Amino acid sequence: MIDGQGAAQTGAVQADAKLHQAEGQAGFEPRILSFLCNWCAYAGADLAGISRFQYPPNTRVIRVMCSGRIDPAFVPRALLAGFDGVMILGCHPGDCHYLSGNIQAERKMTFLKKLLAGEGIGAGRLILDWVSAGEGQRFAELVRDFTGQIRSLGPFRVTPEAEGTLRAIQTALEGERIRWMTGKAGELLEKDNVYGERSDPDRVREVLEATVRDELRKNRILRFLETGPLTAAEISGKLAVPLKETLPQLVALVGEGRIGFEPAEESHQPRYVKSG
């Protein structure tokens, strides 16, 4: 659903982004995208209306049957589309209409927040919380608080760097390897693995995070190289990641044959190029 919406919105959003800039922080009105689950949060929001609890007009709601439906890839997509923040509200733990959809949503979003924080987007633009069908007041408060939070963070500017990062995050999250892992992580943490053993939860989380981080850094590097050859130091600067964490990604990309070295290179600082 959001696909169509995203595309339709892009033009408006770009115009708006310009507006944001023109207005500056002072006249800034945050644009917040909310995903509400049908059974609890959406009902809670309705209740707020029935109860006439007032809250800021900055959010637009997309109804989903369960918070578990929120694909992590929707979040970078929303930010790219011009939203300044994303709010995901589901049932309280134990109340989920689909038993564990909300817990799975939490796992995915915790992980996504770490990712956003690690890659310089910031975790503050994403919130996941619980609102029951009876908590109209709480819904209104959450919207008010989050709007305030985004207001203080300021508009999300889709700079070329931010765009690159988000696109890389999106590509990574849409890849099969990572989707398998994010989908499997819950089971791995709660049930036996393929060897009939219980995996170390820290190790599973570590693998998941490392996999996504590597994938997305590699995607970002590939994007950087689209504009021309770069040295390792330049790539590290653009990634805003220390050189010693950048080099392994370059080694991996070279190994996968996705990048190579500039053929004419004669200097001390070899430049990487995207493979044809």
Add this chain to the structure above:
Amino acid sequence: MATVENEEVKGGQAKPVGAVLVVGGGIGGMQASLDLAESGFYVYLVDNAPTIGGVMSQLDKTFPTNDCAMCIMSPKLVGTGSHRNIRVITHAEVKEVAGDPGDFEATILRKARYIRPDKCTGCGECAKHCPVTIADSYNEGMSRRAAVYLRYPQAIPKVYLIDREACIGCGLCERVCLAGAVDYADEACQEKIAVGSVILAPGFEVFDAARRPEFGYGVYPNVITSLEFERILSATGPHRSHVLRPSDGTIPERIAFIQCVGSRDKKCGNDYCSSVCCMYSVKEAVIAKEHVPFIKPTIFYMDMRAYGKGFDAYYERAKADQGVRFVKSMVSRVRQQQGTGNLIVTYLDDQGKAAEEVFDLVVLSVGMTTSQAVRDTAARLGVRLNAYGFCETNPLAPLATSREGIYVCGAFQSPKDIPETVAQASGAAAAAAGGIAAGRGTLATKKEYPPETEVASAEEPRIGVFVCHCGINIGSVVNVPSVKEYAATLPNVVLADENLYTCSQDTQEKIKKAIQEHGLNRVIVASCSPRTHEPMFRETIRDAGLNKFLFEMANIRDQCSWVHMRQKPEATAKAKHLVRMAVANARLNRSLGETAVPVAQRALIIGGGVAGMTAALRLAGQGFAVYLVEKEELLGGNLRNIHRTIEGEDVQAFLTDLIDRVSAEPRIHVLTGSQVTEFGGVRGNFTTAVTTAPAMTAQKIQHGVTVVATGAEEERPEGFLYGEDPRVCTQQEFEGRLAAGGEEAAGLREVVMIQCVGSRNEKRPSCSRTCCATALKNALALKRLNPAATIRVLYRDVRSYGMLEPYYAQARREGVLFVRYEPEAPPVVAREGDSLTVSFAEPILQEQATVKPDLVVLSSATVPRENRELANLLKVPRTAEGFFLEAHAKLRPVDFASDGIYVAGSAHAPKLITESVSQAYAAVARACTILSKENLMVGGVVAVVDGERCAACLTCVRVCPYDVPVVNLRGEAEIDIVKCKGCGTCAAECPARAIDLMHYRGEQLEAKIGALVEG
């Protein structure tokens, strides 16, 4: 199946089990396995690693020829992996060997692989999807790999496995594996196998550089080991052969190599020398400079141990022409410079002065050690180790372990380089076969080829062209897809394809499948050199039912991509030309038949020294008759001048025993006072005329193999008053005097030994290898007789490699003085009145010193025995210095390029007794690959006469280098296909063009020329 058969053997017969267990699948283990399998034994090759190939698979290039390690090893990998009489069991260890020689029962534990070898296609989808990444040990941790992996692209077997430690058990690989090869329920399993002998070839691991904390390994990112640098230089390394330093990915300009890290080091318990580090560092320095011309390598060394064949020339070239700087020094520490990641190297120079220098990268030349796993295996097998954890052996029987029936070779015996490992491996194969010769052929089976598809010359050619990327060796220069597309447009080409590595085992299968599916009747591989890879590909197409002569190669690597690296479009165009030429020729290729000829299962050995006699005894022990030809009246050769080994073994007692056993062996015909006067024939069927003094009786001997073991001798030195003053003698003469008795020695107050007399100079650039050890041996012997004697050894580099090093340390401890001299300022021996004086430059005091010794001992060069005529008769090549030249410096150390002729002992290059013994055994193993067969196939590329056109002009008779053509009764030239070596000279000269060389017919060569010209 083998086990069942073995049970039968055990059940009743007294015959030894005709199978051998080889532990370790590195280059040594592979060579031993191939030699055994080729001479009628079944081999179980067990490797701890998931693949065979060992450390050599990690090397980039090899010294002193700069051959690509993987390229020369790959045929052996494929040969081992596909040999019907070798069962490769990887990812496994030997738990126990019970029983007695000839009848062992080995327990093998196969670790779980979690990927079924019978199903895995090696496609790599699993690794592409695996979410786990961990440090890749193949690249020494400098890149990362998945938890499901293949150790390296050309691995044999090409079967993935799951690293259980790293795997989190997510199950993705199972889901993506289309072959259904993933099996998480896989378990370790034990298997018992029956074997007659065991060979240990487990190799080495590199010294842990962190044990020398003063060099900062593991602390400073830009301090790396030599094996890591090897990976950096490699095309399959982390940066695809770009030389980048770890801290910031820039190209280091100033690179320091620090020698002897973990070798010659009492502190860490490794008193021995690792034997290979000097040469590999020179190689790495040269190759790095080849990659990046602005790199300035500096090697900090104690003694440059370039003691092997051709090593000194390589070292001198690196120094003089390739800009490698050598600093004789002791490095005390390495610190990191603030901010830059550069390193400050502190060292004491030759004059004892402290100095500091800044480098961008420091490479630690780490030595060889044995791993704990190997030590544990040895303990389980009841094999004793020496003080350093290497296998305990006797210098006079270097291949035997402390347990009878278990043999050893390679770096586990003592640190050594590839050719010595290969020679020892063949040697161990001979030793292992020796004890179970009666079991030959009981378990090994013969190769049965599928019937050959008839390809009539009139039949339309259907050509398949396979273009190889060779990793990046070709693909990074030549546009392979475009060559492939081009090939598809050529006449009669029905299939064109490309491969990452055409030599890998799965590609062989792919080619076989393509032959069937596309009905190919000609196959072309455009890749590397036919010299190295044609035999393997021919085997592949033969397996698919095609005559092996329907194969053709285009050399687009060695003679294209490697030599036009900076002219990519031109290289691609050239590759296309070469493919076009191959196609033009392949269209004219014809099936050629080969004929079985019986093998004369006897050996001729030329030279009755330690190598010749040892080889004779081992061949006789395997049941073959031997003719042992010795020029002198007595057997023994140079061994007669040696009394003790440095370890203290009694050489004369050894010699006497050897001669007694040779004389008592009925299968050995000793011909002393004899010389070879005529030589002809080919492998399997040589005819040699031997003339015996004093009556000069001549006899003709028919034999299947020839071993050249003519040895070497100490040169009579020139200068230094040798021959003019009785107080100047050679080391061998001194050894004789020491052996004669202690009285004279006791009177010696002061002795000067001068090293490198007649070696390492312009006339003879090579090191004579054994003189340092001999000087140490004699100095220690004199010290034992007369501890008060002052002994000065004037040397250039003390080359006490391997386990000789502790004797050097001992000599210094016992007060022997070692004074280095430069070749530009050699010591001067003179007479002053009655006194003998030696003056030399004192490097520490930096002044000229003069001593008045009682005796001057010259370490004179080792020179080959007169062998020019023999070389001409046998048509085998020699080096500039007159030693015999082997077929390949690295992997064929005892073979000549002509099949069936082998070299052993000092005839090849100067050697210690222990090395000559190993090599003699090696020659035996190589010889047995021919002698063990009743028939050999001959024919193929031979000259054929068209009798109709022959004018009997005798041109061919005159020009043939091997005197093969004769004019028969019909008045036509006749060429014996058994004798013809296929050079084609006759075809080129025949005035009537009545002779053609098969496979290189005039029509074919003309087509090739035509193909190059057009377009």
